[in-house]
Amino acid sequence: xxxxxxxxxxxxxxxxxxxxxxxxxxxxxxxxxxxxxxxxxxxxxxxxxxxxxxxxxxxxxxxxxxxxxxxxxxxxxxxxxxxxxxxxxxxxxxxxxxxxxxxxxxxxxxxxxxxxxxxxxxxxxxxxxxxxxxxxxxxxxxxxxxxxxxxxxxxxxxxxxxxxxxxxxxxxxxxxxxxxxxxxxxxxxxxxxxxxxxxxxxxxxxxxxxxxxxxxxxxxxxxxxxxxxxxxxxxxxxxxxxxxxxxxxxxxxxxxxxxxxxxxxxxxxxxxxxxxxxxxxxxxxxxxxxxxxxxxxxxxxxxxxxxxxxxxxxxxxxxxxxxxxxxxxxxxxxxxxxxxxxxxxxxxxxxxxxxxxxxxxxxxxxxxxxxxxxxxxxxxxxxxxxxxxxxxxxxxxxxxxxxxxxxxxxxxxxxxxxxxxxxxxxxxxxxxxxxxxxxxxxxxxxxxxxxxx
Amino acid sequence: xxxxxxxxxxxxxxxxxxxxxxxxxxxxxxxxxxxxxxxxxxxxxxxxxxxxxxxxxxxxxxxxxxxxxxxxxxxxxxxxxxxxxxxxxxxxxxxxxxxxxxxxxxxxxxxxxxxxxxxxxxxxxxxxxxxxxxxxxxxxxxxxxxxxxxxxxxxxxxxxxxxxxxxxxxxxxxxxxxxxxxxxxxxxxxxxxxxxxxxxxxxxxxxxxxxxxxxxxxxxxxxxxxxxxxxxxxxxxxxxxxxxxxxxxxxxxxxxxxxxxxxxxxxxxxxxxxxxxxxxxxxxxxxxxxxxxxxxxxxxxxxxxxxxxxxxxxxxxxxxxxxxxxxxxxxxxxxxxxxxxxxxxxxxxxxxxxxxxxxxxxxxxxxxxxxxxxxxxxxxxxxxxxxxxxxxxxxxxxxxxxxxxxxxxxxxxxxxxxxxxxxxxx
Numbered sequence: 001x002x003x004x005x006x007x008x009x010x011x012x013x014x015x016x017x018x019x020x021x022x023x024x025x026x027x028x029x030x031x032x033x034x035x036x037x038x039x040x041x042x043x044x045x046x047x048x049x050x051x052x053x054x055x056x057x058x059x060x061x062x063x064x065x066x067x068x069x070x071x072x073x074x075x076x077x078x079x080x081x082x083x084x085x086x087x088x089x090x091x092x093x094x095x096x097x098x099x100x101x102x103x104x105x106x107x108x109x110x111x112x113x114x115x116x117x118x119x120x121x122x123x124x125x126x127x128x129x130x131x132x133x134x135x136x137x138x139x140x141x142x143x144x145x146x147x148x149x150x151x152x153x154x155x156x157x158x159x160x161x162x163x164x165x166x167x168x169x170x171x172x173x174x175x176x177x178x179x180x181x182x183x184x185x186x187x188x189x190x191x192x193x194x195x196x197x198x199x200x201x202x203x204x205x206x207x208x209x210x211x212x213x214x215x216x217x218x219x220x221x222x223x224x225x226x227x228x229x230x231x232x233x234x235x236x237x238x239x240x241x242x243x244x245x246x247x248x249x250x251x252x253x254x255x256x257x258x259x260x261x262x263x264x265x266x267x268x269x270x271x272x273x274x275x276x277x278x279x280x281x282x283x284x285x286x287x288x289x290x291x292x293x294x295x296x297x298x299x300x301x302x303x304x305x306x307x308x309x310x311x312x313x314x315x316x317x318x319x320x321x322x323x324x325x326x327x328x329x330x331x332x333x334x335x336x337x338x339x340x341x342x343x344x345x346x347x348x349x350x351x352x353x354x355x356x357x358x359x360x361x362x363x364x365x366x367x368x369x370x371x372x373x374x375x376x377x378x379x380x381x382x383x384x385x386x387x388x389x390x391x392x393x394x395x396x397x398x399x400x401x402x403x404x405x406x407x408x409x410x411x412x413x414x415x416x417x418x419x420x421x422x423x424x425x426x427x428x429x430x431x432x433x434x435x436x437x438x439x440x441x442x443x444x445x446x447x448x449x450x451x452x453x
Numbered sequence: 454x455x456x457x458x459x460x461x462x463x464x465x466x467x468x469x470x471x472x473x474x475x476x477x478x479x480x481x482x483x484x485x486x487x488x489x490x491x492x493x494x495x496x497x498x499x500x501x502x503x504x505x506x507x508x509x510x511x512x513x514x515x516x517x518x519x520x521x522x523x524x525x526x527x528x529x530x531x532x533x534x535x536x537x538x539x540x541x542x543x544x545x546x547x548x549x550x551x552x553x554x555x556x557x558x559x560x561x562x563x564x565x566x567x568x569x570x571x572x573x574x575x576x577x578x579x580x581x582x583x584x585x586x587x588x589x590x591x592x593x594x595x596x597x598x599x600x601x602x603x604x605x606x607x608x609x610x611x612x613x614x615x616x617x618x619x620x621x622x623x624x625x626x627x628x629x630x631x632x633x634x635x636x637x638x639x640x641x642x643x644x645x646x647x648x649x650x651x652x653x654x655x656x657x658x659x660x661x662x663x664x665x666x667x668x669x670x671x672x673x674x675x676x677x678x679x680x681x682x683x684x685x686x687x688x689x690x691x692x693x694x695x696x697x698x699x700x701x702x703x704x705x706x707x708x709x710x711x712x713x714x715x716x717x718x719x720x721x722x723x724x725x726x727x728x729x730x731x732x733x734x735x736x737x738x739x740x741x742x743x744x745x746x747x748x749x750x751x752x753x754x755x756x757x758x759x760x761x762x763x764x765x766x767x768x769x770x771x772x773x774x775x776x777x778x779x780x781x782x783x784x785x786x787x788x789x790x791x792x793x794x795x796x797x798x799x800x801x802x803x804x805x806x807x808x809x810x811x812x813x814x815x816x817x818x819x820x821x822x823x824x825x826x827x828x829x830x831x832x833x834x835x836x837x838x839x840x841x842x843x844x845x846x847x848x849x850x851x852x853x854x855x856x857x858x859x860x861x862x863x864x865x866x867x868x869x870x871x872x873x874x875x876x877x878x879x
Contacts, residue, residue: 012520014519014520014522028640028644029563029640029641032636033554033637036550036553036554036558036636037554037555039554039633040523040550040551040553040555041519041522043529043547043550043551044522044523044529047527047528047529059543217631218636218640219636435626435628437629438629438631439631447628
């Protein structure tokens with residue numbers, strides 16, 4: 001049988017027709033069929049050889065070979081799923097920084113390549129207005145570090161090893177997730193009596209970013225939709241409305257100067273920041289909600305950092321000897337294995353990109369994780385290296401993207417978690433197989449990592 | 454008892470149910486056949502009472518919208534028995550990830566299921582017999598408490614695939630498990646206040662017309678039955694009354710003469726040319742348009758638009774075909790050695806099994822040459838062991854009871870599995 005070739009012709013795209021309504025307005029049979037049909041199309045495209053469809057299918061523990069297959073197709077290629085795809089650092093940067101591209105389309109309506117929409121209440125479906133939620137701040141950035149450190153320390157001290165297990169503890173469920181979630185709740189000012197509920201809702205929202213590009217099960221989508229509403233209500237009832245970078249009057253869009261990580265962190269951000277309207281947050285506590293979604297990113301970032309460090313034991317020892325390297329470890333992880341692997345944008349107007357004409361409404365997916373391995377930018381990109389001089393040239397958690405407003409809180413959480421771990425467990429090592437999720441092409445991080453000390 | 458038979462609206466999928474429906478009717482049971490409206494004339498043409506349910510399915514419309522995908526010979530939906538690579542979870546899941554939305558949900562559209570359940574609630578069948586992809590029948594039975602069983606039209610590739618799927622699924626960490634078909638049936642049954650059970654996918658038991666040595670091992674409770682052909686309404690042509698003067702070979706590929714088979718550019722015209730010098734009587738099912746495209750062919754060739762296989766095959770010495778269910782099974786019961794250019798669905802599975810029994814040859818369209826077809830036909834005509842193997846298979850089919858013969862067993866199983874309706878079982 002002849003090897004099928006992947007089309008590079010937009011006219012031959014095969015994309016699932018959009019639902020046209022938010023998920024809460026669609027009954028189970030229609031939403032369920034939509035999700036199955038979309039997954040079926042991705043599966044067919046992947047089987048036909050499209051590497052981006054293979055990424056969306058999310059069946060591999062290691063997506064990086066697929067990113068390289070995308071890179072091999074050119075700096076900008078068309079996937080038969082209907083999306084333009086790039087793993088090229090320069091092309092990606094020009095998309096992420098351009099006012100010609102937005103998270104939703106120009107009219108605010110999702111394009112068909114976005115699998116579904118949760119509507120206005122989903123902070124990942126539109127740009128953020130980083131300063132708009134500043135009226136009722138949570139803990140300011142200057143105090144945040146102390147709050148986060150205290151929670152992480154308490155969780156680590158309270159670790160009760162499972163005597164029945166062959167390993168000392170499970171890193172993600174035992175420490176990273178409860179520490180990061182608890183710290184976020186404390187920073188946001190979630191009342192103590194509701195932190196269990198907060199943690200549960202945040203965990204149900206873990207597949208939220210994935211579900212916009214890769215169809216999840218009906219049950220997962222319903223759970224996420226319900227959790228989005230419940231978390232919004234919880235934060236509103238608790239009087240929580242901000243913990244974005246903008247909540248700190250003394251800080252700019254990059255890391256605040258009071259944050260010791262600032263010297264080594266902060267992506268090469270455009271100083272202008274996103275061009276999103278500054279209104280629209282009233283009655284919609286995006287900042288707080290986004291901070292809650294940032295929990296997932298911080299858990300994943302921490303998990304990826306620990307796995308990279310444990311795979312390079314000399315670098316873990318280096319970190320233990322010099323805890324100040326934690327911030328550098330976070331930045332190198334954001335380059336090497338970021339928690340948000342894909343960033344989707346929509347052309348607001350007809351535009352040209354990498355020599356190709358894109359119509360308004362074109363869906364462009366930046367393989368952010370692939371851009372961190374761009375050999376034209378990073379020397380020896382497959383090597384994880386705490387001493388890398390240009391690690392911060394990565395595009396992860398881009399300031400102009402949905403996670404931009406909470407990027408410094410995400411970094412802070414990961415940095416503190418690494419410091420805390422390194423201080424307490426210098427002999428940390430993997431003690432069993434790492435479990436990674438399926439159908440999670442956007443949010444990357446281990447589900448569980450058995451470790452010994 | 455009351456027996457509801459159902460098949461999605463596709464005539465060859467339906468034909469496999471007909472002789473059993475007649476047997477039940479003749480034994481004094483009440484019989485109804487439910488399908489989408491498009492099958493109504495086919496059902497009434499088979500002498501049975503039709504119950505049109507829902508709106509017509511959109512399988513064809515989806516194929517057009519999907520630019521032909523999933524193409525029927527897509528390697529991603531090949532059954533394990535037709536592959537050479539070891540089966541892994543990703544392949545097993547991929548089959549369902551593609552077939553659930555692009556076959557099962559379409560063949561069993563929501564309005565069809567709704568109406569079928571509505572009819573079953575009103576008519577109260579004791580037993581629902583369903584074509585093996587018409588899960589609507591299982592849903593109606595689950596809701597109303599009727600016993601239900603699948604009636605196969607070929608080897609149980611679906612039951613075998615499900616068994617392997619479940620085994621592989623249960624070996625995955627819970628976080629990796631996915632079951633598209635079960636998910637669909639779960640939200641579907643939810644509409645009627647009923648819940649999913651594994652037996653909805655394979656029936657409480659299975660009626661299998663495949664001779665035991667060609668049957669797949671599924672571990673499922675199975676009632677073997679002799680295959681009785683029904684290929685639709687037919688008129689026997691008068692030339693069949695004359696015994697053939699030389700070995701009669703049937704060629705029927707279900708494709709146009711110019712359409713190539715597989716990826717290697719062999720057309721039906723090429724095959725006719727390769728057989729041209731044989732001293733045979735060839736019966737080729739080609740219509741007038743297809744005949745215009747052929748170049749050379751055996752001297753004694755009869756072209757025909759359609760001939761009922763059960764009338765033709767008793768006089769044949771060999772058949773070259775693509776592995777369709779009715780053609781294959783009719784060849785088996787008439788002890789006709791088969792050359793199977795098999796590629797789609799269960800066809801390669803059947804072809805491999807027939808070849809393993811020595812009763813024919815499996816020539817995959819990928820890599821096919823006209824010479825290989827010619828060699829296989831010559832071998833069948835020259836080597837008596839092939840005919841002997843075909844006769845052994847036919848003898849085997851006679852060991853299972855006829856459709857009439859399994860009616861008492863169906864009565865017993867229906868009584869055993871009959872339950873109160875789902876809302877009373879809670």
